[in-house]
Amino acid sequence: MVKQGLEKIVRTRIPPSPTGQDIHVGNLYTALINFAQAKKNNGKFIVRIEDTDRTRYQEGADIKILESLKKFGIYYDEGPDIGGPFEPYRQSERLPIYKKYADELIEKGIAYYCFCSKERLEELRSNQLKEKKQTKYDKFCLLSVNNPQERIKAGDSYVIRLNVLANKKMWFKDLIRGQITIDSSEIDDQVLLKSDGFPTYHLAVVVDDHIMQISHIIRAEEWISSTPKHVLLYEAFGWEKPVFAHLPILRNPDKSKLSKRKNPVWASWYLEQGFLPEAMLNYLALLGWSHPEEKDIFTLDEFIQLFRLEDVKPVGPIFDITKLTWMNQQYIQNKSDEELKKLLLDFSISAKNMSGETLEKLIPLLKSRMETLSDFEKLAAIFIDQMADIIYDENEKKLVKDLHASLSELKSWKHDIIFESLKEIMLEHKIRMGVLYKIFIGVDRGLPLPETLEILGKAKSLDRLNSIK
Ligand code: GLU
Numbered sequence: 319m320v321k322q323g324l325e326k327i328v329r330t331r332i333p334p335s336p337t338g339q340d341i342h343v344g345n346l347y348t349a350l351i352n353f354a355q356a357k358k359n360n361g362k363f364i365v366r367i368e369d370t371d372r373t374r375y376q377e378g379a380d381i382k383i384l385e386s387l388k389k390f391g392i393y394y395d396e397g398p399d400i401g402g403p404f405e406p407y408r409q410s411e412r413l414p415i416y417k418k419y420a421d422e423l424i425e426k427g428i429a430y431y432c433f434c435s436k437e438r439l440e441e442l443r444s445n446q447l448k449e450k451k452q453t454k455y456d457k458f459c460l461l462s463v464n465n466p467q468e469r470i471k472a473g474d475s476y477v478i479r480l481n482v483l484a485n486k487k488m489w490f491k492d493l494i495r496g497q498i499t500i501d502s503s504e505i506d507d508q509v510l511l512k513s514d515g516f517p518t519y520h521l522a523v524v525v526d527d528h529i530m531q532i533s534h535i536i537r538a539e540e541w542i543s544s545t546p547k548h549v550l551l552y553e554a555f556g557w558e559k560p561v562f563a564h565l566p567i568l569r570n571p572d573k574s575k576l577s578k579r580k581n582p583v584w585a586s587w588y589l590e591q592g593f594l595p596e597a598m599l600n601y602l603a604l605l606g607w608s609h610p611e612e613k614d615i616f617t618l619d620e621f622i623q624l625f626r627l628e629d630v631k632p633v634g635p636i637f638d639i640t641k642l643t644w645m646n647q648q649y650i651q652n653k654s655d656e657e658l659k660k661l662l663l664d665f666s667i668s669a670k671n672m673s674g675e676t677l678e679k680l681i682p683l684l685k686s687r688m689e690t691l692s693d694f695e696k697l698a699a700i701f702i703d704q705m706a707d708i709i710y711d712e713n714e715k716k717l718v719k720d721l722h723a724s725l726s727e728l729k730s731w732k733h734d735i736i737f738e739s740l741k742e743i744m745l746e747h748k749i750r751m752g753v754l755y756k757i758f759i760g761v762d763r764g765l766p767l768p769e770t771l772e773i774l775g776k777a778k779s780l781d782r783l784n785s786i787k
Pocket of ligand 1: 333335345368523536537538541
């Protein structure tokens with residue numbers, strides 16, 4: 319491990335697998351915690367792409383993951399696109415390294431070649447299942463193959479397996495969960511190197527975390543059962559073990575594991591919907607951790623300062639989009655007009671196409687009413703000619719006529735004057751403001767109508783009424 323004076327340098331990492339459309343929200347959470355742990359300790363945060371499972375590989379997913387991390391403001395110090403002292407940071411480009419370490423384990427007698435066919439392994443498994451035994455490899459090749467080199471020379475396909483000795487008590491310390499103990503008999507003779515020459519996750523993750531001098535392995539709870547296998551490998555190589563911490567898995571409001579069916583799971587979806595990156599990180603920070611002063615809203619810097627890995631609670635926190643939406647609204651409200659304008663111009667083509675003057679006038683009205691940036695299109699529909707087709711009945715058509723008559727008479731086009739005029743019509747027709755909203759904008763709520771009409775201007779407001787047939 320790198321030493322800085324007498325102190326160890328904190329180096330954390332995420333090794334996302336490019337097997338989906340983007341980075342999963344759960345992994346974004348893990349990334350945030352790793353990032354915070356590194357920054358808090360003046361350490362380094364590393365991204366390494368774990369693309370060793372070629373069957374699940376999705377073209378372009380790694381680029382998307384890196385892009386999303388940056389969009390959320392989780393900047394890494396070393397990674398596939400920016401390099402670093404231990405490059406390459408893509409596992410598929412590191413195959414000779416894994417082969418070398420797998421060979422080292424063979425030499426030490428800790429790993430062995432296995433030539434078993436798929437059929438034999440399947441039969442073994444189904445027999446074990448029938449006999450209600452634990453399904454694991456039976457060390458057949460370790461016990462029966464005398465000269466593996468000859469078979470390899472003859473071109474036989476093989477994998478390399480770890481020889482796990484039975485009945486050994488093993489343990490590791492988890493910073494969030496305390497000591498975890500397991501009997502080695504529960505561990506299978508794990509495949510380390512596959513027949514296609516690619517390492518399995520277990521070999522690659524341990525080798526790279528060691529070479530890249532990772533000090534803290536912070537990952538989701540679902541990897542706890544892999545950790546004893548990794549501990550065996552650290553011991554087999556004679557390497558110092560890093561600190562382990564397994565974060566709780568995020569859950570849907572019904573407590574099931576966060577899944578596509580119940581919640582959008584790809585991080586970029588949230589940006590596309592107009593959630594602000596800082597609101598999302600603030601929300602994620604509060605899953606499994608609370609601010610010492612019980613604050614809901616705080617900056618990323620504040621989180622980095624106050625956060626302690628030991629304080630993360632191990633129970634599955636609920637990812638609730640309603641709460642996230644509330645938090646996003648708070649962030650939007652706290653923006654200055656200038657900041658919000660910039661955000662809208664970046665987010666919405668309609669905002670870009672609108673006159674700067676109109677947009678500036680709308681912003682104070684929008685600010686307290688937008689939950690996400692995408693609400694802009696709905697709230698400002700009348701300004702961007704994006705109204706749903708509306709069918710008006712006879713009563714409404716009469717109302718349109720009366721509205722036209724009284725609004726066209728107004729000498730001054732100010733919202734308080736417009737309001738007086740609308741009030742008269744409402745009294746006369748015994749209707750509420752919602753009905754007038756519907757006439758003008760097709761829905762029964764939105765920005766305050768008198769202000770909206772003022773900004774729209776008299777001519778356009780009357781045109782709008784004229785267009786109703
Ligand atoms: N590829 C795994 C994941 O993305 C890595 C697990 C680990 O951190 O070791 O969840």
